[in-house]
Amino acid sequence: MPRTAFLSTPSTGARASGVCYLGAVRARRKFELYYPDGFQDETYLIAERAYKERAHLEWQAELGAAEFRKLLARGEYRYIADTAVRIESRTNLLFSFEKMALREALRSPAGARLFSHELYALLHGRGSAQRRFDDWLQAVADLPCSRGKVMTWPVVTVFGFIARPDRHLFLKPRVTRRAARAYGFDLGYRAEPTWGTYENLQTFGAIIRRDLDRRPGLRARDMIDVQSFIWVQGSDEYAL
Numbered sequence: 001m002p003r004t005a006f007l008s009t010p011s012t013g014a015r016a017s018g019v020c021y022l023g024a025v026r027a028r029r030k031f032e033l034y035y036p037d038g039f040q041d042e043t044y045l046i047a048e049r050a051y052k053e054r055a056h057l058e059w060q061a062e063l064g065a066a067e068f069r070k071l072l073a074r075g076e077y078r079y080i081a082d083t084a085v086r087i088e089s090r091t092n093l094l095f096s097f098e099k100m101a102l103r104e105a106l107r108s109p110a111g112a113r114l115f116s117h118e119l120y121a122l123l124h125g126r127g128s129a130q131r132r133f134d135d136w137l138q139a140v141a142d143l144p145c146s147r148g149k150v151m152t153w154p155v156v157t158v159f160g161f162i163a164r165p166d167r168h169l170f171l172k173p174r175v176t177r178r179a180a181r182a183y184g185f186d187l188g189y190r191a192e193p194t195w196g197t198y199e200n201l202q203t204f205g206a207i208i209r210r211d212l213d214r215r216p217g218l219r220a221r222d223m224i225d226v227q228s229f230i231w232v233q234g235s236d237e238y239a240l
Contacts, residue, residue: 023184038217039225048228081112101150105143165222178234
């Protein structure tokens with residue numbers, strides 16, 4: 001049975017020194033106001049974690065690394081693209097207009113092929129994280145799409161997040177920017193997806209883990225917990 005992935009040892013970054021620790025304490029208290037038992041809270045598990053974890057486990061079962069390689073070798077690009085879109089569609093991570101634009105972009109054989117090869121490289125390929133991410137951004141930018149916009153932060157980060165929550169973090173722009181400001185972290189956000197902003201996001205996630213690790217119930221299992229913590233800080237659903 002597929003098991004959820006767990007984070008490796010967190011990294012640190014130069015921007016860690018600029019964090020406002022009063023902001024970090026406030027963020028933790030806000031999260032605990034809604035979920036007193038932290039990441040083990042039953043309400044948290046139902047409201048925030050369960051559907052993301054289900055998507056990840058479904059991805060592992062259908063598009064895990066070994067199966068993904070076999071599908072690529074057989075040229076099953078349509079199956080890969082359709083499966084990826086179907087798994088994502090059962091979450092609320094993308095806006096409806098992003099889902100529609102993505103489906104259109106993957107409708108053609110060329111779009112499905114490009115998507116499949118570059119997504120596998122992002123998730124399981126060799127080379128630096130920056131090189132793989134930059135190549136993925138270029139692939140998404142090259143997808144054939146005449147209606148809507150597919151080159152958005154949620155689209156370029158959602159599949160890494162679902163497939164590899166041990167490594168990748170999902171970026172919802174307004175929510176993440178709000179959370180970073182409240183925390184006292186300089187996200188260096190750019191509307192056009194770039195490696196620099198994504199690297200900063202990863203550092204932000206590592207800082208959150210570091211700050212929460214010693215709190216009972218707040219040791220992050222993976223980036224699902226980290227992203228959910230960010231969501232609580234910046235979403236209108238959790239406005240105080």
